Amino acid sequence: MKKIPKFVIPVTISAIIFLLAGLLTGTNPYFGGTLNSGDILDQYLSFFQYLHHILLGNLSDFSYSFANGLGGSMAGNWGYYLLSPLNFVVLLFPAAKVNLAIYTIILLKIMIASGSFYFFAKSIKKVPESWAMGLGVAYSLSAYVLSYFGNLMWLDAIAFLPFIVYGLLKIIKGNFSILYVIFLAITIVANYYTAYMVCVFLGAFFIYQAFLEFTNWKAFWKSARLFIISSFTAGLISCIASVPTFFNLLENKLNYHLLVTPIQTKLLLSVLPANFLFAGNRLLIPLVYIGTLATLFLIAFFFNSSIALKQRIASAVFLLFLFSGLFSTKIYLLWHGGQPPQFYPFRYAFIIVFTIAYLATISATTIQISKKRDSYIYNACFAVLILIYLLVSRKLLVIETNTVIATIVVFILAVILFNLYLHKLIKPKWLALFIILDIFANTYYSYSKISKNVTPYNPYTEQTAALLSKLPSSAKNQRLDKSFLINNDRSDSYLLNYHGVSVFTSNNSIQISALGGLLGLPSRGYYTFYSTGTQLTDAFYGLKTFIKTNRPSDFKGFYNYGLRNDLIGSKIWYQDKENTAYQTQGFPLAFAGYRVNNLNLKENEPLSNQAKILNALTKNHYTYFSKAISAQETSDNMTLSHEKKQLILKQIKPQKSVVTFSYKAKPNTSGYILMDPSLMSWADYNDKLSAVDKITLNGQAFRTTPVSLQPIGVHVPANGKVVLKLYFRENITQKSIIDPKLYLLNQKALAQVIKIAKARRMRINIWRGNLVSGNVKIKDGQALITTFPYTKGWSATANGKPVKIKKVLNSFIALDLPAGNYKIVLRNEMPGFKLGIAISLIGIILLAIEVYFFKKRKS
Known part of the structure; x- marks a missing residue:
């Protein structure tokens, strides 16, 4: 019988800790718990339902989807959320169980991270097997992972980084590494955001490690050329994802600048020690905790006389570079690609976690007492750390007493074990056992703090899907929206595959969100929520159905916003004890109207702005609202x-x-x-x-x-x-x-303008993500007006002849046409997708040539 490969041990331990801690704290959905971490409830459950639709054959929504708010490019969403190679696991689960699919994907990434760091650590000389296993577990369940695992698209970089750095170390020694190229390419494809951080880290790590390995300039330039060629090849291979994503970012995210909160260096440095010790899960500072023993060995690294002074100084400078985001707002932004993170600061901290684990591994391997004072120096440093925590960090963070006691107990035990190991009184396996127990305790502690005020995903999905199924098909042949949501997820249109207005994605159209805000919707930056629509916005956005509920927010994840009592008296599609689906009156998806852009819409005048738009698009001068009635x-x-x-x-x-x-x-x-x-x-x-x-x-x-x-x-x-x-x-x-x-509201005026727009409608023959076609009559001075957003990738023909696409309201597709009858065809192709495929093929060919060349050269 063959022995079980040793890497299976840390992988299995990480899985057990993750599953068991989740079971004990009610966050393991395999046993009826509810996921509640990061944006998993706000976004990813819906995005993975969209992925499920696409993988099962709904390819028309691949490049542009009308489930993406009013409609939008999906390139950025693919590049940011959905291209992890592990995401295909979603096909193993029915649509109603997508939460289990996501949990399984997270579990697999954690297991890969554990195994990959074990593999990497074992490549370091003289590393004890048990210590490599222990740090593999600690790395895979660091405070960063525990706090951000719900943002599962960031976990690929954590899982694959040890493989990449292993390959980079081979390159620095002058050897080609196919492992480096392949895993760097996968990391870029999986998530461009964390891949950017990894690339910055790799450049710095190459300089750092090449300095330590330096023998002569000839050898340095050889490894530098190899590093550049290998990185370039990986970049080429990843172009199938990165090129379309880049085109999309140029349209949206790179043109939008969020408010930046300046870095408070003094405060951050004062509280940082708390995240180096047990229960170090505070989100406002870098999440770098991977076990108290790892922290102690990191500190010892810089005072370990067995390690060359050159290496210690270089490592200190390198670590300082990684922590540079604490010292400057501009550097902090640079680490995050120029965009300030929202709600989840120091997202690049996973590379600090890796570096700490790496240096702690070297420290544990080389540490010894060359002089009696060494032990005193180590312990003095440990004492300074705990004193800063107790006297400064604890007070500033207002850490509860029970947590402080637990932190001190773990710290004292870790210091005792460190000293026993230092004096060769215990084997490394006891260190590994302690760090595993430490990580399990911190995992349990972290999950016990997760809010349980969430609605279980499956019942909400089933209930909402059942509600929509009771509506007649005619209620859903245009746009539909509602006043309620689960756990602030504004993307139910992805979840249930309908055309809506509400959306929440970091690759959202900024112009559409800004326009929604001017019309009185909760709409800004990356999201639009249609909770406070009016009958005028119903008309403008082409809404056919609005569902309101009398179920109150129950503070367990279900939230009922807005009111929409203005619809009382409207026709009803469906009604039960809790829900009412109103028949709303909207403009057609496309109609013959008048193209306008600069309407001088003003802040805090939503009703006036709504009236301006409806009148401008139809060339009318109706008054839709009475004069203000004071109370x-x-x-x-x-x-x-x-x-x-x-x-x-x-x-x-x-x-x-x-x-x-x-x-x-x-x-x-x-x-x-x-x-x-x-x-x-x-x-x-x-x-x-x-x-x-x-x-x-x-x-x-x-x-x-x-x-x-x-x-x-x-x-x-x-x-x-x-x-x-x-x-x-x-x-x-x-x-x-x-x-x-x-x-x-002047109902008669509104009804009249809607009647006018409907009389000029384009009769739609096909309406899907990548294709809209129909027939329309255009009169002199009119244009074809649509209410779906323009993104690059759209092309148009009128009676078979190409037509240049214009914009209406600076956002939506419009066509300027002479008077006449037209068959309109609008097609969408993902910009850069074909180019990306071509470049990726070149990258794959280049990799094959490199493998052949270096293999032949080596032989």
Whole structure:
């Protein structure tokens, strides 16, 4: 019977720890737990449903998908989220179990990371087998992985980095490494973002290691040429993914700059020691914890006289370079490709984790007492670390007492074991056992802190899918959206394969999001959420159905936003005890209208902006809203005063307050109250940041999101009274908000403009991701207007002849055509995809030549 390969041991241990910790903390979906890490609930479950659709043959949505909000290029989403080679695991699971598929993919990446670091560590001279195994487990379940495993597209770089560096070390010694080329290419394909960080690291690591290995310039230039050629080859092979992604980034992400929070170096350095010790899982600082023993051996590395002074100094400089993001905002941005990370800072920290594991491995292999004072130096450094943690980091981070005690206990045990090993009183296997137990404890601790306030994925998916299945097919032949979501995932259109408006992806069209914000939607940067649409935005976006629910947010992941009471009285597609699917009236997907771009849309004037767009596209001058109706304002604990468009509220006593706005309006009409975004919050974890405990409209509690001035749908009852109440928290001593005015909707004017647009519609024959075709009549001065966004890759023909694509509202596809009847065909091909394939083939041929050349040269 053959022996089990030794790499299986750390791989198995990592898997057991991950699965067992998840089981014990309720985060293992194999046993009924719910995944809740990173953006897994907000984005990736939906993206993997999209992947499932594509892999099962829905290839028309490969390059451009109408499930991507109003429609959008998918190249960036493929390059960022979906190209990991392990993602094909999704085919092994039914669509309803995609959460299990994702968990399995995460598990496999963790196992590969454990095995790959073990493989790498074993290549270092004199490394004990058990220590390589222990650090393999620690590397695969570092604090970075534990905190970010939900962003599973980042894990490929962690899993493959040890293979890449192993190959790079061979290159530095003057040997060609096919392992380096292949795994670097896979890493770039899997996720361009972390691959960028890896490439920066590899360049620095080459200089660092080449300096240590330097013998003469001839040998250096030989290895440098080999490094450049190998890296270039890997880059060529990856072009099938990187070229289309780059074209997409040029259109979107690289043209959008988020606000940057400056790096606070002094604070970061003061609290950093906490993340080098047990329970070091604080997200605001680099996640570098891979076991207390690894930290101790890292410190010892720089005082270990068995290691050449040159190597220690070079390693210190190299490590300082990796930590450079703590010292400068510009360098921090450089590490992240020029874009400031949102919510997950120091994303490049996984390369610091690898370097710590690498240096700790060398340290444990070479450490010995050459002088009696060595032991005192090591322990003095350890004492300084724990003192900084206790006196500075603990207080600044407000770490709870139980965690501090646990950290001290683990630290003391680690120091004892370190000294026993230093004096050769124990074998390396005891160090490995301790670091494995340490990692298991930290994994359990990390997962126990994960919020359980989430809705189980499968029931929500099944219930929502069942709801949509009850709608007639005609309700879904245009766009559909809704007021509720699960765990802030605004991409249910991916999940359930329908055409919507809401979307959340870091490769979203910035122009479309900005336009949505000007129209009063919670829409900014990378997302659009259609919770506060109006009947005018229903018309503009071509919405056929809007689903609202009376199910309240239950603070377990299900959230009901907006109100849309303006739809009361509209026709209903379907209704049950909890849900109502309204029949909304929208413009056609494409129609003969008028191309406009510069409408001078203004911030905080959403209703005016909506009216401008509808009139401009149809060349009309309808008035869609009444003049502002002011409320009678009263409060039980605040003085109220007006200053321009602002309402100033000042607390009288330090207690909760209620402000009431009473409106009188025409009975049985619809309208909108413009609500200041500072009164709102995203979800339960942000509730305390809101100024109010609750908001009610005619006694009905509701919530919306803290993004843009939003119109809240109102139905004026038969008594003509509308009452808005704001329940302020007791800590709100003074506040200024935009005065909430009521605007009634002119239903007749809206119906007339919709009728005009429908009469000019393009009769659609085909509507899918890469192809839209139909017939339309164009009159003098008109253009074909569409309500789906333009991206590079679209081409158009009219009656078989190519037509140049223009834009309407600086965002959507439009065609300028002479008067006449036309058969329109719009096609989409992913920009750069064919070019990327061609370059990748060249890269593969080049790799084959290199393998042949270096193999022949070696023989």
